Amino acid sequence: MYKEKLDKILLNVQKPARYIGGEVNSVSKDKSKVDVRFAFCFPETYDIGMSHLGMKILYSLKNNVENYWCERVFMPLPDMAAEMRKNDILLYGLESLEPVRNFDFIGFTLQYELTYTNILAMLDLAGLPVLASARKNLNPIVVGGGPCACNPEPLTDFFDLFVMGEGEEVNLELMSLYETCKSEKKSKSEFLEKAAQIDGIYVPLLYNVTYKTNNTINKITPEKTVKKRIVKELDKAFTPDKFVVPFCEIVHDRAISEILRGCIRGCRFCQAGFIYRPYRERSEDKILGNIKSLCENTGYDEVSLSSLSTGDYGKIEELLVRLTNYTSSKNINLSLPSMRIDSFNDEILQQVKSVRKSGLTFAPEAGTQRLRDIINKNITEEDILKGCKIAFEGGYTSVKLYFMLGLPGETDDDLEGIKHLIDKIIDLYYALPNRPKGKQISVSVTLSTFIPKPFTPFEFEPQLSREEITRRRKFLLGILKNKKVSISWSDYDVSVLEAALARGDRRLGQVIMRAWKSGCELDGWEEHFDFEKWEKAFADCGTDMTFYANRRREYDEIPPWAMLDMLVSREFLIAENKRAVSGITTPSCREKCAGCGIGGVCNE
Amino acid sequence: MSKPMRVFFRKTGRAKYISHLDLQRTMQRALKRATLPVWETEGFNPHIYLTFALPLSLGIEGVCESFDIKMTGEISTDEIRAHLNAALTEDLKIICVAEPVYRHTEIQKAEYEILLNETDKFTEFLNQNEIIIKKKTKKGEIQTDIKPLIELRAVEGEKITLLLPAGTGLNVNPIQVISAFGAFRGAELQADVTRTAVFCADGKAFI
Known part of the structure; x- marks a missing residue:
C-alpha cells in the first residue's frame, strides 16, 4: 500500500485529492476475502473519468459481488506521473492504494480515440509491458470496452480481449470464468480460448488479417463474427443506487440517471445512434426511484438525465412533472442535456426553468434542408425557429448552435445556409414583442469537422482534406461577421487523427506505439497534443493518416472491424448511404421500422 | 426559529x-x-x-x-x-x-503537533535574531519576521509542538515554519502536521 509514499509527494502536485481515493461510497474490501480484483481504468484524468456513468455502473455491479473487488484508476497528469516515477510508485487503485499490476483484470473504457496513448502510458506506469504478447501470465488480463471498442483494431497489440456492446452481463460472466481458470491454474491462452466462447467477447489473437497490395484488407480469418451484447429490458439492467462522491470538483459533479438507451433517429453521421441500438426506455417509476436513491446516497443537489435524445422519451412530459415535483421540493437542480430542438416545447421549458436556468444548446448540424436531409437530421427550419421562439419567450437570451463542416454532399450554399439560419434566429428574437427587455441576443456557434465512423451509413465517406476544410471555415467566418455571434471550431489536426484511428486497422498499433514512445500522451488536451509527432509516427511506419481518414471506401471493401457485429446490418448501412446520396430521408424508428437488422429485440 | x-x-x-x-x-x-x-x-x-x-x-x-x-x-x-x-x-x-460558546472572531491561536524526520537544532533555529519568511500577496512578495510569533511548547524526540497565531487577524502556517527550518538546516524535511487545539483570546479552548 502506497499511503506513506504518497504522503511524501501529494503536496507537490495539483489537486491531490484526486489521487488518494477514500471518497464517500468508494468501496473497500478485505483483500484476503477477494478472489478477483479488477482495475477499472479510465484513460483520462480523474476530473473527466469520474463524470462518466458507465464506470459508475460497472464499478457498483462488480463490487456487489462479495468476492470481487473493483477499483478506480485514472490517468495521472504529468506532475503526478513524474513524482510517481521518481518515487517508485506504480499505477495504483484508488481504493486499496496498491499497484494494479498484481490485479486480475485491468479494464480500459474506450470513449475517445485520442485517449489511446494514455492507455499505453498507464500500462507503462503500472510497470507492465504495453504489448499483450509480452504479458505471459494469466494475470493481469487487459480488457477494453465502450463505444470505441466497436473498432478496436488499432489497439489489438495492447489488449488481450474486448467486450462488445453493453457490459452489464458479460463482465460478470468473464470474471466468473476467470475465477474458475485461476483456481484451476489455467494458462493465459487457455483462459483466452474459453473467454472467446462467451457471447460478446472478442479475442483479437484468434483472428488473422491479410492485406492487398493497395493496403486494403484482403481477408480476415476465421469468418466467425462476434456479436455485441445487449440488455433486453432496461428496467431489469443493473443500475447503481449510489455513486462515489468526489471531494474535489470534477467536470460533471452530479447524479445521473439513464432514461433510455439507443436512439430512434438514425442521423447518418452519428455512431452512437447506431451502435447503441435497439431503442429501450426505462420506466418512469424506475427513473424516479433511481434519482431519489442517488440523491439520498450522494447528497448531490443536481441531477441530470442521460440519453441520446431526452425528448424522445415516450412520456417525457409526465416524467418531467414527476421528477420536478421531487427535485424542487428538495432544492435539487434538474438538467436536461441532449434535447432535440423539435421535441422542445413550452411545457418542457417550464419544467427546466422551475429549478434553475441553464444554457440551451441545439444541434441543427447543417445549414440547409437539403443537407439536413442527406444526413437524415430530420428537423426543419421551422422546428429550429419554433424551438428558439419558445426559448426566447421563456426568457432565454442566448442559444448555442452546433454545426458540422465537411459533411458528405456539403457545398458553399449550405454554408451560406448556416448564415441565413442564424440571421433568421436573430431577427426572430428582435421581432418578438415579449422578448426579455433591454437584453441583446447572443448566439454561439460551434463548428466541428465531420468524422466518418464505423457502423454508420457514412463509414464509407472520406473526411475532407485540411485545405478544403480550412477554405470552407474561412468562407463561413467571412460571411458570419456579426457582433451577436461568437464562433469556435475544432482543430483539423485533432479531427483527422480521430478519423484515422476510428477507422484504422491492426497496423496502426505500431503507429500508436511509436507516437507514445516519441512522447505523445494526453492527446485530448490542447496543451499536450503534438500533431507533428503523430505525423512522424505514421510516416515512420510507412503509412499516413490520409489513407485512413481521407479515402472513400467502396461498399465491397472489407472494413477492419468486419469480424464484429453491432447488430445493425451492413446491407442497411449501404442502403442508407445510397439514400443519403439521393437526399432521401429515413423516418425515425417510431414512425416506421427502417429494417436496420436489429430485429426481434426492438419494440419500436 | x-x-x-x-x-x-x-x-x-x-x-x-x-x-x-x-x-x-x-x-x-x-x-x-x-x-x-x-x-x-x-x-x-x-x-x-x-x-x-x-x-x-x-x-x-x-x-x-x-x-x-x-x-x-x-x-x-x-x-x-x-x-x-x-x-x-x-x-x-x-x-x-x-x-x-465563543465567536469565530475570538480565535487567536492554534496549536500544532509536527512530526519531523529531523528535529536536531530546532531550538537553535528558533533562537536566531529573526526568522524571515516570504509571503505572496496581491501586491507581490513581502518579507515578514515570524520569530516573535512562534511559541515553542515542546520538543520531544521527533515531535515538536508549536503555538502559532491564528484567526481573523494574524496567521502563521506551520508549513512556513517548517520550510524556514528546512532552509536553516539546508535539508528537505518531511513533516506530518496536525492541528491539535484552537484557543481564544482569553487563553481558553475554542468551543
Whole structure:
C-alpha cells in the first residue's frame, strides 16, 4: 500500500485529492476475502473519468459481488506521473492504494480515440509491458470496452480481449470464468480460448488479417463474427443506487440517471445512434426511484438525465412533472442535456426553468434542408425557429448552435445556409414583442469537422482534406461577421487523427506505439497534443493518416472491424448511404421500422 | 426559529488532501445525506448554510476542527453526531456537537503537533535574531519576521509542538515554519502536521 509514499509527494502536485481515493461510497474490501480484483481504468484524468456513468455502473455491479473487488484508476497528469516515477510508485487503485499490476483484470473504457496513448502510458506506469504478447501470465488480463471498442483494431497489440456492446452481463460472466481458470491454474491462452466462447467477447489473437497490395484488407480469418451484447429490458439492467462522491470538483459533479438507451433517429453521421441500438426506455417509476436513491446516497443537489435524445422519451412530459415535483421540493437542480430542438416545447421549458436556468444548446448540424436531409437530421427550419421562439419567450437570451463542416454532399450554399439560419434566429428574437427587455441576443456557434465512423451509413465517406476544410471555415467566418455571434471550431489536426484511428486497422498499433514512445500522451488536451509527432509516427511506419481518414471506401471493401457485429446490418448501412446520396430521408424508428437488422429485440 | 450548533470533527488520513473549499461542499453533501433539519439559505440558489471556524491548510490534519450550522427542528446533539458520522468516511469523523460558546472572531491561536524526520537544532533555529519568511500577496512578495510569533511548547524526540497565531487577524502556517527550518538546516524535511487545539483570546479552548 502506497499511503506513506504518497504522503511524501501529494503536496507537490495539483489537486491531490484526486489521487488518494477514500471518497464517500468508494468501496473497500478485505483483500484476503477477494478472489478477483479488477482495475477499472479510465484513460483520462480523474476530473473527466469520474463524470462518466458507465464506470459508475460497472464499478457498483462488480463490487456487489462479495468476492470481487473493483477499483478506480485514472490517468495521472504529468506532475503526478513524474513524482510517481521518481518515487517508485506504480499505477495504483484508488481504493486499496496498491499497484494494479498484481490485479486480475485491468479494464480500459474506450470513449475517445485520442485517449489511446494514455492507455499505453498507464500500462507503462503500472510497470507492465504495453504489448499483450509480452504479458505471459494469466494475470493481469487487459480488457477494453465502450463505444470505441466497436473498432478496436488499432489497439489489438495492447489488449488481450474486448467486450462488445453493453457490459452489464458479460463482465460478470468473464470474471466468473476467470475465477474458475485461476483456481484451476489455467494458462493465459487457455483462459483466452474459453473467454472467446462467451457471447460478446472478442479475442483479437484468434483472428488473422491479410492485406492487398493497395493496403486494403484482403481477408480476415476465421469468418466467425462476434456479436455485441445487449440488455433486453432496461428496467431489469443493473443500475447503481449510489455513486462515489468526489471531494474535489470534477467536470460533471452530479447524479445521473439513464432514461433510455439507443436512439430512434438514425442521423447518418452519428455512431452512437447506431451502435447503441435497439431503442429501450426505462420506466418512469424506475427513473424516479433511481434519482431519489442517488440523491439520498450522494447528497448531490443536481441531477441530470442521460440519453441520446431526452425528448424522445415516450412520456417525457409526465416524467418531467414527476421528477420536478421531487427535485424542487428538495432544492435539487434538474438538467436536461441532449434535447432535440423539435421535441422542445413550452411545457418542457417550464419544467427546466422551475429549478434553475441553464444554457440551451441545439444541434441543427447543417445549414440547409437539403443537407439536413442527406444526413437524415430530420428537423426543419421551422422546428429550429419554433424551438428558439419558445426559448426566447421563456426568457432565454442566448442559444448555442452546433454545426458540422465537411459533411458528405456539403457545398458553399449550405454554408451560406448556416448564415441565413442564424440571421433568421436573430431577427426572430428582435421581432418578438415579449422578448426579455433591454437584453441583446447572443448566439454561439460551434463548428466541428465531420468524422466518418464505423457502423454508420457514412463509414464509407472520406473526411475532407485540411485545405478544403480550412477554405470552407474561412468562407463561413467571412460571411458570419456579426457582433451577436461568437464562433469556435475544432482543430483539423485533432479531427483527422480521430478519423484515422476510428477507422484504422491492426497496423496502426505500431503507429500508436511509436507516437507514445516519441512522447505523445494526453492527446485530448490542447496543451499536450503534438500533431507533428503523430505525423512522424505514421510516416515512420510507412503509412499516413490520409489513407485512413481521407479515402472513400467502396461498399465491397472489407472494413477492419468486419469480424464484429453491432447488430445493425451492413446491407442497411449501404442502403442508407445510397439514400443519403439521393437526399432521401429515413423516418425515425417510431414512425416506421427502417429494417436496420436489429430485429426481434426492438419494440419500436 | 433556528438554533445554532457547532460541529467538531477530525480531518485525518486521506482527508487531509481535501482543500477547504472542497471540504465545505463535502460537509454540505454529508448534511444532505444525513437528512438533518438544517437551515438552508433562501436565495435564488438555496444551499445549506455552514461556516467554518478556522480553515485548515491542505495537507494538515486536524483533530479539533469545527463548523457551525443552524438547526431548524428539534434534534439532540447525539443524534446529529450519529447521523452525520453515518454519512461520512473513516477519515472525516464528527467528535461532538454542542451549542457554540465563543465567536469565530475570538480565535487567536492554534496549536500544532509536527512530526519531523529531523528535529536536531530546532531550538537553535528558533533562537536566531529573526526568522524571515516570504509571503505572496496581491501586491507581490513581502518579507515578514515570524520569530516573535512562534511559541515553542515542546520538543520531544521527533515531535515538536508549536503555538502559532491564528484567526481573523494574524496567521502563521506551520508549513512556513517548517520550510524556514528546512532552509536553516539546508535539508528537505518531511513533516506530518496536525492541528491539535484552537484557543481564544482569553487563553481558553475554542468551543
